[in-house]
Amino acid sequence: MNLSARTILATLAAGTLACGTSPELVTPRLVLLYATCTVNKHMLSPYDPEVVYTPNLGVFAERSVVFERHQTEAGQSSIAFASIFSGMQSDGHGVFTMPQRIAPNVRLVTEVFRDAGWDVHSWLAHPMASARLRYAQGVPEANRSSRMLSSDDPRFSSVLARLVADPAYLAFLVTNFTVTHGPYRGTLLASFCEKFPGECEVVVEPWFEPLRQIYYANPIALSYDLETTAARLDLGPDQIEQLARVLEVLYKADLFRLDHLFERVVRAIDEAGLRGETLIVFTADHGEVLDRESAIFPWWHSQMLATEVLSVPLLVSAPGVSPGRYENVTRSIDVLPTIASLAGVPVHPIDGLNLAPALRDGMKPPSPIAYSHTAVIPAPIYRKLATTPRFLRYYPRVDPELMWVSLREADRVVKLRSLDGGDFAPSVYDLASDPWEARDLFDPNDDDQLRLVAELSAYKQRLLATHRGAELPDRDPSEDEQELLLRSLGYIE
Numbered sequence: 001m002n003l004s005a006r007t008i009l010a011t012l013a014a015g016t017l018a019c020g021t022s023p024e025l026v027t028p029r030l031v032l033l034y035a036t037c038t039v040n041k042h043m044l045s046p047y048d049p050e051v052v053y054t055p056n057l058g059v060f061a062e063r064s065v066v067f068e069r070h071q072t073e074a075g076q077s078s079i080a081f082a083s084i085f086s087g088m089q090s091d092g093h094g095v096f097t098m099p100q101r102i103a104p105n106v107r108l109v110t111e112v113f114r115d116a117g118w119d120v121h122s123w124l125a126h127p128m129a130s131a132r133l134r135y136a137q138g139v140p141e142a143n144r145s146s147r148m149l150s151s152d153d154p155r156f157s158s159v160l161a162r163l164v165a166d167p168a169y170l171a172f173l174v175t176n177f178t179v180t181h182g183p184y185r186g187t188l189l190a191s192f193c194e195k196f197p198g199e200c201e202v203v204v205e206p207w208f209e210p211l212r213q214i215y216y217a218n219p220i221a222l223s224y225d226l227e228t229t230a231a232r233l234d235l236g237p238d239q240i241e242q243l244a245r246v247l248e249v250l251y252k253a254d255l256f257r258l259d260h261l262f263e264r265v266v267r268a269i270d271e272a273g274l275r276g277e278t279l280i281v282f283t284a285d286h287g288e289v290l291d292r293e294s295a296i297f298p299w300w301h302s303q304m305l306a307t308e309v310l311s312v313p314l315l316v317s318a319p320g321v322s323p324g325r326y327e328n329v330t331r332s333i334d335v336l337p338t339i340a341s342l343a344g345v346p347v348h349p350i351d352g353l354n355l356a357p358a359l360r361d362g363m364k365p366p367s368p369i370a371y372s373h374t375a376v377i378p379a380p381i382y383r384k385l386a387t388t389p390r391f392l393r394y395y396p397r398v399d400p401e402l403m404w405v406s407l408r409e410a411d412r413v414v415k416l417r418s419l420d421g422g423d424f425a426p427s428v429y430d431l432a433s434d435p436w437e438a439r440d441l442f443d444p445n446d447d448d449q450l451r452l453v454a455e456l457s458a459y460k461q462r463l464l465a466t467h468r469g470a471e472l473p474d475r476d477p478s479e480d481e482q483e484l485l486l487r488s489l490g491y492i493e
Contacts, residue, residue, distance in 0.1 A: 026319035027344045028279040037178030039284035041313040053256045056263030067314035069329045071370035075301040075309040080285035081129035087336035087350035091466040097376040099485045102134040109336045111138030113172035116345040123149035125177035127485045148177030151264035160272040183219040186250035188257045202245045211246045220493050223300040225388040244291035279318040303374050305406045310372050318342045321359045331370045370408040371459050380483040396421040400467045405460045414452045426453045
């Protein structure tokens, strides 16, 4: 049964669950941080019961806490994964662009668990947050892989077998990867359409495959300069609408694949008989804008601070934690201290909040403000987009001062953006009544709004001060390496 966070906390505070028994306090021996990339939470069944193509995540959610208002730090992977892995934001972990190496003195979740005596393993397949960029600090070389974690991985099987054989053994596993990043591939499209034919009416249209190939030939141009690119390719409004339908079904098919991959890993843990001693976290670095009227860059995520990019999934299944819905705002920086606490692992002071007392012990959940920002644009990307009129409208030069910033307090979002390359102006949105941020509610006479704008301005100044003072030797890959990594993910055509 899915309960509201309020109901969970009330029953825990009273010492009982709905079934009338106290939760069993079991410290997990296996922790899995499953952090994928480019996932729209509103297109997952735990967040929308009408969604049919992620059934396994739906089943997992029934045994988990579903976080309703979880926010990421940024719409770019290096920054977002750094916040998940370090429990800090850019003014702490120092990552402002991508790809960028994490400094050796930034303590990551893998080091936290290693220092507590856990056997730590990583499968970091995401090129923007890889062992090569120091995102596996604390993981022995033999325990590292540049592939994503799969259910049939021999090392994974070995860890499970050792957990079964040795009651004193503790293992922490982390994986990052993407199968849902643009250009959307629809790798399992045939299987997806066979299983969910109602989602695939567009696939039989004669224009489906031609438009799919047009997209594959022009993904960045269509996202960053749709008007000019559509004119160049002679795509009228009807064809742009058809293209949006093509890309939506491809993205759904990729989510279907992700659902399948995750289920197989969870099933391996279940079949080993370890689920009752396992803490599993499913989350993502950022989401994706597909196509909507107010989209700045359709079919993309970077440099926008769009609601569906920043509001990402977080599902936590842990022993001693009752399933339900967690309604307060949470942040990517809260993941590390929360899972460490649930596993009985000490953590040095960091920016993130420990949510375990609210999840497990019935304490009042915190109500933090979630801050987010855009990245400092990497030079190889800027060179490719410097002649793109729409992009230059928002980012006329490479300059940390042009970072956009936003905050979320409950369902209120405040942003500071430069929509014309000039002065930054505040905007305010209410996600409860306007989930796609179409109506700016900023009122210069509203003192409470002005308070939040002042807090947001101070946040940006902290970011800029850290960026100016950062020591960057051995932090940034060469431009040739940057371009190679960016090209591998489709950021450069």
